[in-house]
Amino acid sequence: MDFRQLRYFVAVAEALSFSEAARRLHVSQPPLSVQIKALEEELGSALLERSRHHVALTPAGELFLDKARAALANLDQAREVVRQVASGEAGEIRVGFTASVPMQDIFPRAVHAFREAHRNAKLELVHMSTGQQLQQLEHGEIDIAFLRPSPQFRPPASIAVREVLADRLVAVLPVAHPLAASQHDIDINALSGERFLLFPRGLGCGLFDHATTLCNRAGFAPNVAQEAREATTIIGLVASGAGISVLPQIYARTGIPGVAYLPIAGPDAASRILMAHRAEALSPIMKRFVGYF
Known part of the structure; x- marks a missing residue:
């Protein structure tokens, strides 16, 4: 049994005519009759009653018609899914x-x-x-x-x-910090004596390495006073006076009160x-x- 035989059977069952089904399928009538006969032999049951001027479904044919339609519908759906995946639509x-x-x-x-x-x-x-x-x-x-x-x-x-995307690293300072009101980019050297709040290095976050690299190139190692896994936690701790941090400028959008964001000077502060x-x-x-x- 194959899908071609199922299509042939459904066409004949819907038209109740071999000649009309052959016309709709764009095939000649003898091969159509041969395929329907082969299908019936494989199933071991007649699906159609035939006479010179009459074609009708047998009880088995009526039941099989529903299953054949469902199988063909599933095939069409499967073909459409494959087409969509191949084209990138799905x-x-x-x-x-x-x-x-x-x-x-x-x-x-x-x-x-x-x-x-x-x-x-x-x-x-x-x-x-x-x-x-x-x-x-x-x-x-x-x-x-x-x-x-x-x-x-x-x-x-x-x-x-x-x-x-391109971004820059900024110094995150409590609003009471002496540098918080600066109108200029801040030199990373100005933070050498500060307590740093950073992401854990083991988190696999590139920001820890970027911040420490900035400090090392300026000639000092940051005093990491505390680590936190979330940027909003770090910003909240800065607001509380626990220390300062170095984060991407985009975090200024969090709107957490009590902190100031100062761009860090120099090309090394560029983040991507x-x-x-x-x-x-x-x-x-x-x-x-x-x-x-």
């Missing part, structure tokens, strides 16, 4: 991102536009650190990553990257967000997604 994609990425205007706008244009696609967004994303990319557990790496980051040959994926060819749905950035 499929699954898993995207990792660091905490600050959704705060950038382009990210929510691009994700929303992609979802609106690809209603049959499954897009899963996963929050994780830069280090975690790189590991999962290597293992094929995510498809696209949005990283904020340290300045020393060099992607392995297996990973392709492209810069999609990279979109990364495995260097092998992108799937059709991945090509469509990255096109929004």
Whole structure:
């Protein structure tokens, strides 16, 4: 039994005429009759009653017609799914991102536009650190990553990257700090005697390495008084007077009171967000997604 036989049978059952079914199917009548007969022999039951001027469904044929229609409908749906996946209209994609990425205007706008244009696609967004994303990319557990790496980051040959967003690091100070009212970019040297509040290095976050690199290039090692896993926690601790921090400028959007954000002077304070994926060819749905950035 094959799908061609099912189509032939449904055509004859709906037309109740071999000649009309052959016309609709654009085939000659003898091969059509042969295929229906072969189907009946395989099933071991007559599906049609035939006379010179009359064709009718047998009881078995009436029951089989419903099943044949359902099978053909499932086949058509399967073909459409395959077509959509091949064209990039449908499929699954898993995207990792660091905490600050959704705060950038382009990210929510691009994700929303992609979802609106690809209603049959499954897009899963996963929050994780830069280090975690790189590991999962290597293992094929995510498809696209949005990283904020340290300045020393060099992607392995297996990973392709492209810069999609630029940002700067700022000093986050309590509003009562003597430097908080400055109208100029702050030199990182001015923070050498401060207590730093940073992300844990083991978190795999590029911001720890970036902040310590800035300090080291200025000739001092930061006094890390406390670590916290969330930027909003760090900002709240700064507001409480527990110390100062170095974070991307985008975090000024959190609106937490009691803190001031001063841009850090020099090119080394430039921060970037990279979109990364495995260097092998992108799937059709991945090509469509990255096109929004």
